[in-house]
Amino acid sequence: MGLVLNAIGNIFSWVITLYCWVIFISAILHLARADPHSQLMDILNRLTYPAYLFIKRFVKTEFNGLEFAPLIIILVLQFINLTLVRFLLAFH
Structure with a gap:
């Protein structure tokens, strides 16, 4: 059971980290005023x-x-990563 919870914790941690990077890249591109009609911006906006x-x-x-929504989301996701995911990783 511990290995399953450890694997789930690792997957959640990886997904949270990846989504934080997506939000960070999206926020930087919005600040840089990237072309809003580009395919990359469309994908980032949908995500x-x-x-x-x-x-x-x-x-x-x-x-x-x-706009502080990206910062708030990243802080909430990092809090989840530090608490819930680390709790799951403690079961090994």
Whole structure:
């Protein structure tokens, strides 16, 4: 049972880290004003927009023209990674 929980914890940690990188890259490209009609931006928007909408339902994320939704999402995901995933990895 411990190996299964360890494997699940590793998979969750990898997925969370990958999604954090997707959000980070999307935020950087938005700040750099990349072409919004490019295929890369379309893929990144499809991956990140649902998370942005979820956060925006609960928290005001725009202050002085800056969008803080990516930062909030990354912080929440890192908190989940440090608590729940590390808890699963403790069972080995």
